[in-house]
Amino acid sequence: MLAALMAGGLEASARSQTAAPEPSSSTARPRPVFPEETETGVVSLPIVPGAAAFRFRHDRHRQELLVYRPGSTEPDQTLRTDTTEPAMSGSGLSAIDYDGDGDLDLRVVAWWGTGGVGHEVFLYDEARESFERSPLYSGLASAQPDGTGCVTSGGSGGHAGNIYSVGYYCPAGAVLEPRWEERQDWDQARGVYVFWRKEWDLDGRLQRQITEHRRGPSVLWSEERVRSDATGCYAVVVREEQAGASTARRGEPICPDRPPAPR
Numbered sequence: 001m002l003a004a005l006m007a008g009g010l011e012a013s014a015r016s017q018t019a020a021p022e023p024s025s026s027t028a029r030p031r032p033v034f035p036e037e038t039e040t041g042v043v044s045l046p047i048v049p050g051a052a053a054f055r056f057r058h059d060r061h062r063q064e065l066l067v068y069r070p071g072s073t074e075p076d077q078t079l080r081t082d083t084t085e086p087a088m089s090g091s092g093l094s095a096i097d098y099d100g101d102g103d104l105d106l107r108v109v110a111w112w113g114t115g116g117v118g119h120e121v122f123l124y125d126e127a128r129e130s131f132e133r134s135p136l137y138s139g140l141a142s143a144q145p146d147g148t149g150c151v152t153s154g155g156s157g158g159h160a161g162n163i164y165s166v167g168y169y170c171p172a173g174a175v176l177e178p179r180w181e182e183r184q185d186w187d188q189a190r191g192v193y194v195f196w197r198k199e200w201d202l203d204g205r206l207q208r209q210i211t212e213h214r215r216g217p218s219v220l221w222s223e224e225r226v227r228s229d230a231t232g233c234y235a236v237v238v239r240e241e242q243a244g245a246s247t248a249r250r251g252e253p254i255c256p257d258r259p260p261a262p263r
């Protein structure tokens with residue numbers, strides 16, 4: 001599922017005709033902090049709010065990120081940075097709170113292109129005063145943490161942003177689980193963009209699924225499936241646009257004979 005993200009625009013999502021569920025927290029979305037580049041290559045970043053800044057030196061050639069705790073003159077930690085491309089500018093290093101614990105975490109640009117930008121992410125562990133690579137958040141396309149540990153992630157695959165995939169993901173143990181995902185592809189045979197949106201509940205059950213055939217600003221055809229908690233079945237409504245008139249009809253309900261397999 002995450003692989004799809006790599007191929008597929010956050011900006012495109014903003015044009016979506018369906019509203020995304022808001023994160024449960026009212027916390028303001030964190031913003032990345034970029035260090036001031038220096039001639040020596042040693043840069044400072046605040047990690048723990050109110051405390052002295054850490055210093056870092058990223059050697060892209062050796063793929064090493066040296067970490068200096070406040071007051072240290074020698075590196076306290078060496079992190080491996082598996083980066084395949086040069087940063088767009090500077091060291092490629094910045095800090096943002098991924099996991100929502102209030103401390104900033106490190107990220108290093110690992111790849112970038114028209115599909116977005118991917119980072120190697122290192123979470124700060126305040127108890128250990130050290131950083132650890134996060135397999136959970138590393139490599140996601142254009143991930144934007146929302147301050148709760150969840151991230152929006154996705155990328156554009158072309159057609160001026162009309163081909164894209166984007167989703168909202170939250171940690172569940174060792175994986176990120178989707179809360180919603182959207183995707184739009186071009187269907188050459190029909191000459192339409194096909195748009196999908198799926199929404200899951202907190203137990204991982206698919207609650208709602210929308211499929212649309214879009215041409216320009218018009219939705220020519222759509223199908224919406226909504227799950228009933230009482231029956232476990234999905235009510236189906238199909239809408240069609242023909243000769244300027246819109247029709248809607250109920251389809252046969254879809255009743256999975258067993259609950260969806262855990263993802």
Ligand SMILES: [Ca+2]
Nearest residue numbers: 097099101103
């Ligand atoms: Ca953090």
